[in-house]
Amino acid sequence: MIKFFLMVNKQGQTRLSRYYEHVEIPKRTMLEAAVIKKCLSRSKEQCSFIEYKDFKLVYRQYAALFIVVGISETENEMAIYELIHNFVEVLDRYFSRVTYPKSDPSPGQRGLGAIPCRVHQLHHVPSVTVHKDQYTLPE
């Protein structure tokens, strides 16, 4: 089960968040802050899975952008790890000009504006099975 999906930049600002379980708004901010702190403190050599409270975090770094996914104990970490990559690939293809939203400010703004509705569409089933064509279908 995916609990939440976060996109955070290196400064610790949340660019995009999506929760699949109800979390109160004030708690979200706290959770996000804690999660980001954990991810930022880790070096490249350390593994991309972290235990946090009673769930696990899987994160992946793309230049200045972190994508963090919170999952339950039973989930397959590696599958999620690849899911993140797949997601980024899709974004990449969909907004063909944007490589990584945050590293390049001007197209990045555009990209991020569009992302929420994409994610919204893609992830409404908690443990999403993602296929390439699913992303690229016209709205």
Added chain:
Amino acid sequence: MALTVVSQIFPREMIPAVLPLIEDKLQHSKEIIRRKAVQALYKFYLIAPNQVQHIHDKFRKALCDRDVGVMAASLHIYLKMVKENASGYKGLTESFVTILKQVVGGKLPIDFNYHSVPAPWLQIQLLRILGLLGKDDPRTSELMYDVLDESLRRAEINHNMTYAILFECVQTIYTIYPKSDLLEKAAKCIGKFVRASKINLKYLGLKALTYVVQQDPNLALQHQMTIIECLDHPDPIIKRETLELLYRITNEQNVTVIVQKMLDYLRQSKEEYTIISLTGKIAELAEKYAPDNEWFIQTMSAVFSVGGDVMHPDIPNNFLRLLAEGFDDEKEDGQLRLYAVQTYLSLLEEEDTLYPQKFIQVMSWVLGEYSYLVNDGDPEVIITRLYRLLKQTFVTSETKAWIMSAVTKMASRIPCSKTVDTLIQEFSTSLDTCLRQYAFELKHLCENKELMKTLLPSGASCYEIVVDASLSFLDGYVAEGLSSGAAPYKPQHQRQEEKLSQEKALNFEPYGLSFTSSVSSSGFTGRQSPAGLSLSSDVSGNSAELGQKETSCLQLDGVKKLWGKDGYLPKKENKMGKEDETQSVAQDSILVGHIVDPPLIQPKQQVASLSEEEKEKQQLASKLFVGLGTNSVISLMGKADTTTQKFKRKSKVNETQNSEEASSIQNIATLPFSPLPDVMPNNKENFQGNEHLELRKVSLSSSKVLEASVSFDSSQSLTEADLDEKLSDYRPSTSSLFADSNIEVFQPSQCVPELVTKKVSLSPCLPGELANHPHSEIIGLCSSDILTVYSCKVWTDDCLLLVLFVGNKSTSPVKTVNLMFESSEHFKIVESLRCHFLIIEAQSMESCQKCIQLEKICTKGILSGSISYHLDTDTHLEFSLTFSLSDFIRPMEITTEDFGKLWLSFSNDVKQNFKMSPSQGSLSIALNTLKQKLKLHIVEIIGNEGIAACRLLPSVPCLLHCRTHARTLALWLRSSCSALPDSLLYECQKVMEES
């Protein structure tokens, strides 16, 4: 797009409205729409499983959809459903296997490939489903061996994604029924993972290994060196995972090393959550595998000092209990305790060290209890040390209470002490009332050494104190109170009902819960254990433990109660206090424990509000119990009842250790509970309130009055002598319990349905009184060469009785036959889950009855159980029974007027339209079908509208309103319980479709 929105934001109330629309979309020509529809349905399933039950076959269609996306979406639903009920979907295994084969074989469109791996997430999903299906089932597992092998083989490209699939494969292989060939391959895979240089892979490998070693500890041996490396890995996450792995492979030999490693990690970690879980694990390991006393005490000390105040309260409690109860070997115990005392003494010697509160509490308890074991130590010194602790500012008042009681205990063993005197002096003026009280007690006790010795016998912490849950020693007092004009006590639920029946707001549902919780909490606040023991340990139902606590907090309670905390009953409590003094120590403590409950006298205004028939009932009751000289039975009813429930809860918590004991307590507690089945007036007006009451009594009753002059007509009657014999096992020390009670007229005996055993011929037939009730056919459940088990459901007015017949086909008697039900979340079996036959003669049949209650509403549920017997070898047969909601539905006879009132008072409603087939014709035919199938009571039919009522046992009402209009039947259900209308609607729908 709309479908997406639907699945995101829809509340459960709106589901019925849009459901048909979405169902239509399942047939849409565009794949994406179909897929979205399935996803929306999945969401609905998550929110309200009952409402989408009827479209399960449509999911099946979705699974066979030619578009992969639709199929993939439906897998989510299946994963969820299989998780809940694996046995129901075994038939689909083959389809899943075929799908996986196609996916693995690359039959899917190229679009679905991810880095040339075909639909990896889909594969993972499928593997998971297969794992769930094949668990412990050789036949189903057989089907998947091939495809799993294939998956393993295909997934050999070096890419993260394939590793993910491999990991899932390995997990599935180890979950399903094992096959050596596959296991070997999986083990190889794990080896590859663990040795990988990539850190993520290593992590995955460790996780897999952790999972696998539960089945095959040898595998860990092969990777010993890697594991050791991982232990010293710079990444704490890897370390943590390795510890998890080690935790699983701990045994007597390696426990020291592993615990050492865990403690090292514990000392470094700062995160609260990790500390909690790790301390729990260490404590568990230490208790299980401790090689010697010194090590055990030291480890526990380390745990206490590191874990501090965040750790789970059970840990110190368990530790103390272990110390107090000891093992089999007396000498060993002594050593353990001695060592504990010595350790803590030396720990306390170091000044200016801050220990966590819990640790100090443990230390002070141990010192207070066992310091006499240290021969050369001067108690004065210990007291001085404790005294020093008392003056520290960082010690909380709760901990101070612990220390004080320790001092008190020690003071009883020495003639006189200066430190104690100064302590008394100092704390007599303390601002903390609790401490001040302690000081005063100590002072008084010091003046009277004799009393002190009896009160605080050394080393008595674990002597069992028999709890007289019936409070029979209060009977005299209650009788006195009654004769002087006080109203008899009524249990809380009864009072609530009275109130409610006046208000006509019949909301029965929450009673059970609020009732028990409030009672148990009041019981605990009443005790006000100064030792600040956690609730959970109090609830453990272990009387030894209870006793231990009582001693440690004993005399405070006694004194405190004299003051009366309620204010309402100062006189009563005073009297209690006096009584107490004459009682033995044990009694004293128990009395105090329960004293808050006896203020059972009702407030005056309540008395005034008693309804007419209530009085009538009391008169009847007093007539019935004339011989008993007291009405206290009535007042005890509620009490006993609650105790039972309390203990039941406990036994769940502590099932493994104490279920035996707890259940005996349960039996005892229920003894004085006497049903008054024929006291019920047949007043239709307040039918429901009373009904509820009666049901409660009958269903909960486990004892009855066997006084000769009083005869009850009960369908569950049975011969005394027969029972007494059979019961002898189930009734430990009842006589001792009632030794001091003045209700000797009670001949405690149980008429628990489960124990009603009768000899019947080999073909099962229901006993006469049950055969008159509507009942199902008698069906065979399971059989072996020797035994056959049949079952039959009997729908009596007030409960669902399950009659089980065990027939012995062989020519020799079978001994010790045990019938066990597994506990299920949906159903509750009254009294106990097991049924025991001492002997079943050759060619004969025994039967037992169980009263089943619906705990959680569901339309269909499975209750499984097993029967085991010993004949040459132990044999074990399993069976399962299906119950549907309609088994628990009974007609509710009410008038149209009442219906109207009730209808308005219920808030949970569900509406749905059905198409009627021509054969169903008019409304009355349709309603009659429902009546027959669902046991409804038709209240009235006017024109094309009809109303019907039923109740869910014991007495949750549900009202049904239907209207026909041009071949459609509109059903509208309302109930006080939120889940009931949904489920009942589903039942109605099923009935309508069938007819």
